[in-house]
Amino acid sequence: MAQIIATTNMKGGVGKTTLCVNLAACLARNFGKRVLVVDLDTQISATLSLMSPQDFVRCRKDKRTLRQLISQVVEPGEPKLYDTSDVICSYVCQQKDLALLPGNLDLYDDYIVSSALHHQALASGGEVDFEEAWSNFERNLVKTILAPLDKAYDYIILDCAPGYNLLTRSSFVASDFYILPAKPEPLSIAGIQLLQRRISRLRKGYEGTPSAMEIELLGIVFTMSGNLFTSRYYNQVMQRVQQDFAEHQVFKTQIPNDTQVARAVDTFMPVVLSNPNTSGAKAFVKLAGEFLQKLEFLGGVKEQKSGMSLANMD
Numbered sequence: 001m002a003q004i005i006a007t008t009n010m011k012g013g014v015g016k017t018t019l020c021v022n023l024a025a026c027l028a029r030n031f032g033k034r035v036l037v038v039d040l041d042t043q044i045s046a047t048l049s050l051m052s053p054q055d056f057v058r059c060r061k062d063k064r065t066l067r068q069l070i071s072q073v074v075e076p077g078e079p080k081l082y083d084t085s086d087v088i089c090s091y092v093c094q095q096k097d098l099a100l101l102p103g104n105l106d107l108y109d110d111y112i113v114s115s116a117l118h119h120q121a122l123a124s125g126g127e128v129d130f131e132e133a134w135s136n137f138e139r140n141l142v143k144t145i146l147a148p149l150d151k152a153y154d155y156i157i158l159d160c161a162p163g164y165n166l167l168t169r170s171s172f173v174a175s176d177f178y179i180l181p182a183k184p185e186p187l188s189i190a191g192i193q194l195l196q197r198r199i200s201r202l203r204k205g206y207e208g209t210p211s212a213m214e215i216e217l218l219g220i221v222f223t224m225s226g227n228l229f230t231s232r233y234y235n236q237v238m239q240r241v242q243q244d245f246a247e248h249q250v251f252k253t254q255i256p257n258d259t260q261v262a263r264a265v266d267t268f269m270p271v272v273l274s275n276p277n278t279s280g281a282k283a284f285v286k287l288a289g290e291f292l293q294k295l296e297f298l299g300g301v302k303e304q305k306s307g308m309s310l311a312n313m314d
């Protein structure tokens with residue numbers, strides 16, 4: 001079964017997308033895993049890190065983007081054009097086992113979503129109120145889109161927009177784990193704390209419901225910064241985070257600031273594919289190894305927990 005991992009931080013520009021696409025490419029190239037990247041951000045940075053603008057325009061014209069899948073969930077009465085797998089581009093960057101579900105500049109229209117949910121609430125004969133219709137939608141949107149892919153991939157990595165929008169919340173409900181990239185700077189660290197609070201509030205809201213949230217922190221990754229490894233200031237900031245989290249919740253691998261990482265976007269390929277001998281690319285490969293180790297460890301803990309709760313049901 002595919003494991004679903006969200007890359008997220010409330011703060012923008014901390015390296016979420018770069019981490020998402022490079023991690024995915026490493027898992028496919030260096031570790032032989034089947035990986036899908038899903039672009040849930042209207043900035044379409046993940047999409048344009050893995051395909052050229054011309055290819056994206058073609059997908060958009062054919063309605064083969066996440067927008068189409070979302071609108072099929074929002075308006076189930078409308079004719080269904082595609083299954084999820086029809087919209088996926090396989091073999092992106094000519095890399096075997098690397099696939100992309102392209103994003104779009106508009107992923108959904110607030111008005112259409114609100115209106116569809118309002119009608120749903122009315123159609124239920126007053127049994128479902130608007131708030132309940134909204135939270136059902138939030139709970140099921142990303143899950144519904146990804147459900148048919150369960151066996152097709154080892155990992156599905158979600159590139160979330162900064163902030164905390166509907167798609168991010170829906171991604172959290174659908175995910176097994178989340179990775180939190182952060183620059184070792186105060187505002188980026190504040191983004192970690194804000195997100196942790198939001199996730200725990202979201203989790204509480206679903207407690208005791210059939211869709212209790214599974215999502216857990218896989219780890220914080222310190223990304224790009226000036227003299228990341230030498231600056232006393234950056235080290236102090238990182239130490240503050242390390243004090244607030246368990247050792248296993250912070251990745252040992254850090255991603256250095258490397259202009260080749262940023263330049264790779266010009267080639268529509270992550271640096272691990274376009275320039276694998278650079279310091280940034282090597283760090284991502286190391287990170288991918290640590291990612292797999294962590295998943296093995298935490299996946300085992302999760303299985304034990306669910307085994308225990310099943311045993312309690314006897």
Ligand SMILES: Nc1ncnc2c1ncn2[C@@H]1O[C@H](COP(=O)(O)OP(=O)(O)OP(=O)(O)O)[C@@H](O)[C@H]1O
Pocket residue numbers: 011012013014015016017018019041043045160161162223224255256257258259260261262263265280
């Ligand atoms: N390790 C790195 N070294 C140098 N530049 C980097 C590195 N990681 C990311 N960048 C650059 O930093 C900028 C922000 O990175 P990225 O888009 O991944 O952040 P983000 O958190 O996804 O942003 P947003 O919140 O807007 O989605 C980009 O221009 C990217 O190329």
Ligand SMILES: [Mg+2]
Pocket residue numbers: 016017018041045046159160161162
């Ligand atoms: Mg991004």
